[in-house]
Amino acid sequence: MITRFAPSPTGPLHLGHAFSALTAFGLAKRSGGTCLLRIDDIDQARSRPEFEAMIFDDLAWLGLTWPEPVLRQSSSAPHLADALDRLAALGLIYPCSCSRRDIAEAAGAPQEGVPSHGPDGRIYPGTCRGRSLADRTPGDALRLDMARALALAGALPAFTEKGPERPGIHQFAEVDFTETIGDVVVSRKGGAPAYHLSVVIDDAAQKVSLVTRGLDLFDATPIHVLLQHLLGLPVPDYHHHRLIRDAAGKRLAKRDDARSLASYRAEGKSPADIRMMLGIS
Ligand code: GLU
Numbered sequence: 001m002i003t004r005f006a007p008s009p010t011g012p013l014h015l016g017h018a019f020s021a022l023t024a025f026g027l028a029k030r031s032g033g034t035c036l037l038r039i040d041d042i043d044q045a046r047s048r049p050e051f052e053a054m055i056f057d058d059l060a061w062l063g064l065t066w067p068e069p070v071l072r073q074s075s076s077a078p079h080l081a082d083a084l085d086r087l088a089a090l091g092l093i094y095p096c097s098c099s100r101r102d103i104a105e106a107a108g109a110p111q112e113g114v115p116s117h118g119p120d121g122r123i124y125p126g127t128c129r130g131r132s133l134a135d136r137t138p139g140d141a142l143r144l145d146m147a148r149a150l151a152l153a154g155a156l157p158a159f160t161e162k163g164p165e166r167p168g169i170h171q172f173a174e175v176d177f178t179e180t181i182g183d184v185v186v187s188r189k190g191g192a193p194a195y196h197l198s199v200v201i202d203d204a205a206q207k208v209s210l211v212t213r214g215l216d217l218f219d220a221t222p223i224h225v226l227l228q229h230l231l232g233l234p235v236p237d238y239h240h241h242r243l244i245r246d247a248a249g250k251r252l253a254k255r256d257d258a259r260s261l262a263s264y265r266a267e268g269k270s271p272a273d274i275r276m277m278l279g280i281s
Contacts, residue, residue, distance in 0.1 A: 001033035
């Protein structure tokens with residue numbers, strides 16, 4: 001098996017990342033597989049070389065080793081362009097010039113029983129749907145026309161969840177993609193890659209057979225399986241692990257700098273202390 005730990009170099013790693021990394025590397029070790037390290041640096045505005053250097057340093061300190069070379073998501077542009085061409089040839093993507101504010105205004109007041117946000121953020125109200133790719137301007141994002149994509153995709157493959165929280169085979173009959181997810185962004189304004197497409201392309205390019213990541217991304221998995229299916233890529237197994245929370249029960253985020261691994265290291269904590277704090281033996 002091949003799994004991966006794929007942090008974004010947009011801040012120092014915290015305990016949640018350590019848990020994700022130790023889980024992924026541990027799963028690979030136990031099954032005689034490989035765990036790759038990938039730098040998910042698609043957010044070029046927020047990615048910083050110093051955070052990338054800290055990732056390597058913190059992971060090595062935890063005792064982890066990974067195969068070289070390490071893939072940077074930013075180097076996958078040619079694969080992404082091919083995938084976008086394929087989606088375009090299928091007539092599934094359209095240009096979108098809406099700002100967050102435009103979307104919020106068009107979405108209007110929330111209605112009871114109708115979800116306003118999904119795994120790709122606010123559910124897109126469809127303002128630019130129907131625009132032709134031929135009039136795309138450089139400032140436009142590209143969105144997947146979800147209703148068309150579903151009609152073309154037909155029956156979606158199931159995926160196997162191997163994590164302890166929601167194990168089993170997950171089908172998509174119960175997911176209402178148009179109501180609860182909507183037209184997701186597949187390329188951002190200015191042509192920057194968008195997360196859902198990048199992650200699917202890179203996992204396939206790296207032959208990842210088990211995607212290890214936090215439960216916060218569980219609801220994004222249907223989007224990834226849909227894209228895999230549309231692009232003719234294999235559907236890997238998934239292992240969504242529990243999230244590490246602070247004392248108040250809040251999920252750790254990068255801005256909780258006090259909990260960075262670097263700060264624990266500076267306090268004199270050892271890798272064994274970190275494992276103990278995370279409940280990993
Ligand atoms: N790069 C993503 C993150 O930092 C994880 C990618 C994934 O597992 O899909 O949250």
